Amino acid sequence: MATKVTMEALSPTMEEGRLVKWLKAEGDAIAKGDVLAEVETDKAVMELVARGAGVLRARLAAEGDTRPVGELLAVIAEKDENIDAILKKAPAPAVPASSAPSAPSAPSASSASSASSTVVPQPTASTPPSHPNGGGRARSSPLARRLASSRGLDLGTLQGTGPGGRIIRLDIDAAASTELSGAPTAAAARTAAPVMRAAGDSEDIPLTQIRKTIARRLAESNGPIPTFFLTADFDLTSVRELRAQMIAMGDEFKVSYNDILIKAIATALSQHPEVNAHWLGDSIRRHHRVHLGMAVAVDDGLITPIIADADTKRISEIARESRELAKRARERKLAPEEYTGATCTVSNLGMFGIDEFTAIINPPEVAIFAGGAGGDVPVVLDGTLAVRTRVRITMSCDHRAVDGAMGARFMQTLRRLIENPLMLVF
Amino acid sequence: MAIVTYRDALNQALREEMQRDDRVFLMGEEVGIYQGAYKVSKGLLQEFGEMRVVDTPITELGFAGVGVGAAMVGLRPVIEFMTWNFALLALDQVVNSAAKMLSMSGGQFNIPIVFRGPNGAALQLSAQHSQAWESWLAHIPGLKVVAPGTPYDAKGLLKSAIRDDNPVMFLEGEMLYNVKGEVPESEYTIPLGKAQVKREGDHVTIVSYGKMINVAQQAADLLAKDGIRAEVIDLLTLRPLDSETVAESVRKTNRAVVVEEGWEVCGIGAQVVDYVQRDCFDDLDAPVLRVHQVDVPMPYAKNLERAAKPDAQKTVAAVRQVLYLE
Incomplete structure (x- = not known):
């Protein structure tokens, strides 16, 4: 039986992929699991694996072509099997990807059903997950059906948050507000793709009415994520001394200021689950583990590899891991699980001489930290002028989940840790 | 307004109706010399004499039948059952005579009678004396069923029940008799067959009646602390049931929870x-949920009895579920 090779969703947010290189030629014998090609996703270069065995009968994309998820790339079949019917349905290779019909759900579903095991298709913005009750009918409350029809929404495009995936009024309201604000649905889809989660790692806090009202009102004014910023100067004198002592102990203890700040922020997050949280639209997910994303600049953008359980790691471990992750990020060799599932994120432009800046929250996270350049500055201490090493950190907060005082209390904890860095090593 | 107990509100209603219409008389176990097992008939024997306040033997079927006969010939009896648990013995007269006489006589005999007494559980009276009978009674065409939960409603509804030309089952509560509330000094009645919005809200509708209306109100208080605005509807009359008031509320809130004292299967909540x-x-944005007594004979043990009864916590949990907060 013929196996269709399609552009697979190889990252949670992937909508299209570029075929970098074919590793098999037409006529090659293929075993299930063979690597057919390299595909560049929005984040990394990934391997496209054969889902069936036979002969690679046709390659339908050229190296360098970009194709939407779900589109046919090749056909694997028996040597003499008639594959005309499959080829007839394939889009002409000359059609540019941007105008190619993007009807991904059906083909990707069929490739998934013929798939043996390896890659679980991840929901993406353009491929809403199939409904759990099967049969293609979206479960929905009667009210949701009535509201959807009066607002012209297609229930099949929505994902329900009620029991068993039931579409309820909240989902209709969320979809309607997304349409109104013109915001991409990608963020909403991402929130539905939990990664690196295990039972007990987090708890969902239902929204109280006041929280709902805050969320709605502030997003109207400054949306879709109503962000505010808290900036504070932190004294790095003790950190500098600690770092000098560590470096004196040998190369394996060589850590950067940023590594220490990551440890401090992760430790503070473990004490403030209200900040170590995800905004899910109808609830707030507080994470009990701290997976800190670390923004890394790459040639054509940025990516945020994750230091998992950063609060429990030693600073030297964080240093080693962050160096390794940054290196592989620049080589575009990160696996999806290495850059998805962050509970909060840190960004640092200090090395570029930026004094301070505001970072943009990566939804569904509810905060991000922006570190500036540390340096010696004159400060007044106990009425006398002194020279101290200081760094300025700005916390961006999603006001739907984090209030001003809540964020400020976090910054107090952070100050205590940064200015008494022995607390980070005990 | 005066603050009056549920017990005294009923007493006032009986006295006023007996003063207003000399066809009204009270009959039952211990209603006269003993002044009523729960003192609802206090002072009535002294005021109206033993022709109109009649002590009976312990023969529920017998005096219920005497009552139906008296109603057939033009009197307006109020029959007190010491509790509705004992009325089980009288149900043949209630169901086969009182409820059906108007229909079976081709409209010749209407039965203007009130059967009243405490219904449902009190505290540790065990399986046989803790039963809520309203769904049995409301099942029967020809009967009206009323279940007030406050002194104000008890007085206004009992007066209407006595003036009604049909058999009315009036369900009180042992645990309600001492409940206090405002009762106007001036004359008033509350119409049968009309529910009342006891508290306004727009997030969820809690439908209840009788003793449980107080549980519903407690639940609404707890929910308010979380910012959840519950609308509380008191059915007051269970047959005929005012479904329009319920529907009006649910159209606004899109979700409902029904709280009742009796068992789940074929309960009043099922009808709602x-x-x-x-x-x-x-x-509807969510299935309607029900809060009710656990489906077992009422246990005697205090902890098990508490676990079996519907309460505010169970109601709050059901509300959170229909709000998709659980």
Whole structure:
């Protein structure tokens, strides 16, 4: 039986992929699991694996072509099997990807059903997950059906948050507000793709009415994520001394200021689950583990590899891991699980001489930290002028989940840790 | 307004109706010399004499039948059952005589009678004396069933029940007799067959009646602390049931919880849910949930009894579920 090779969703947010290189030629014998090609996703270069065995009968994309998820790339079949019917349905290779019909759900579903095991298709913005009750009918409350029809929404495009995936009024309201604000649905889809989660790692806090009202009102004014910023100067004198002592102990203890700040922020997050949280639209997910994303600049953008359980790691471990992750990020060799599932994120432009800046929250996270350049500055201490090493950190907060005082209390904890860095090593 | 107990509100209603219409008389176990097992008939024997306040032997079927006969010949009896648990023995007269006489006599005999007494559980009276009978009674065409939960409603509804030309089952509560509330000094009645919005809200509708209306109100207080605005509807009359007031509320809130004292199967709540699914199908955002007694004979042990009874916590949990907060 013929196996269709399609552009697979190889990252949670992937909508299209570029075929970098074919590793098999037409006529090659293929075993299930063979690597057919390299595909560049929005984040990394990934391997496209054969889902069936036979002969690679046709390659339908050229190296360098970009194709939407779900589109046919090749056909694997028996040597003499008639594959005309499959080829007839394939889009002409000359059609540019941007105008190619993007009807991904059906083909990707069929490739998934013929798939043996390896890659679980991840929901993406353009491929809403199939409904759990099967049969293609979206479960929905009667009210949701009535509201959807009066607002012209297609229930099949929505994902329900009620029991068993039931579409309820909240989902209709969320979809309607997304349409109104013109915001991409990608963020909403991402929130539905939990990664690196295990039972007990987090708890969902239902929204109280006041929280709902805050969320709605502030997003109207400054949306879709109503962000505010808290900036504070932190004294790095003790950190500098600690770092000098560590470096004196040998190369394996060589850590950067940023590594220490990551440890401090992760430790503070473990004490403030209200900040170590995800905004899910109808609830707030507080994470009990701290997976800190670390923004890394790459040639054509940025990516945020994750230091998992950063609060429990030693600073030297964080240093080693962050160096390794940054290196592989620049080589575009990160696996999806290495850059998805962050509970909060840190960004640092200090090395570029930026004094301070505001970072943009990566939804569904509810905060991000922006570190500036540390340096010696004159400060007044106990009425006398002194020279101290200081760094300025700005916390961006999603006001739907984090209030001003809540964020400020976090910054107090952070100050205590940064200015008494022995607390980070005990 | 005066603050009056539920017990005294009933006493006032009986006295006023007996003063107003000399066809009204009270009959039952211990209603006269003993002044009523729960003192609802206090002072009535002294005021109206033993022709109108009649002590009976312990023969529920017998005096219920005497009552139906008296109603057939033009009197307006109020029959007190010491509790509705004992009325089980009298149900043949209630169901086969009182409820059916108007129909079977081709309209010749209407039965203007009130059967009243405490219904449902008190505290540690065990399986045989803790039963809520309203769904049995409301099942029967020809009967009206009323279940007030406050002194104000008890007085206004008992006066209407006595003036009604049909048999009215009036369900009180042992645990309600000492409940205090405002009762106007001036004359008033509350119409049968009309529910009342006891508290306004727009997030969820809690439908209840009788003793449980107080549980519903407690639950609404707890929910308010979380910012959840519950609308509380007191059915007051269970037959005929005012489904329109319920529907009006559910159309606004899109979700409902029914709280009742009796068991789940074929309970009043099941009937309310039926009306809601028919009248509000396109307005529902969640299945309607019910809070009721656990499906067992009432245990005697205090902890088990507490676990078996519906309460505010169970109601709050059901509300959170229909709000998709659980």
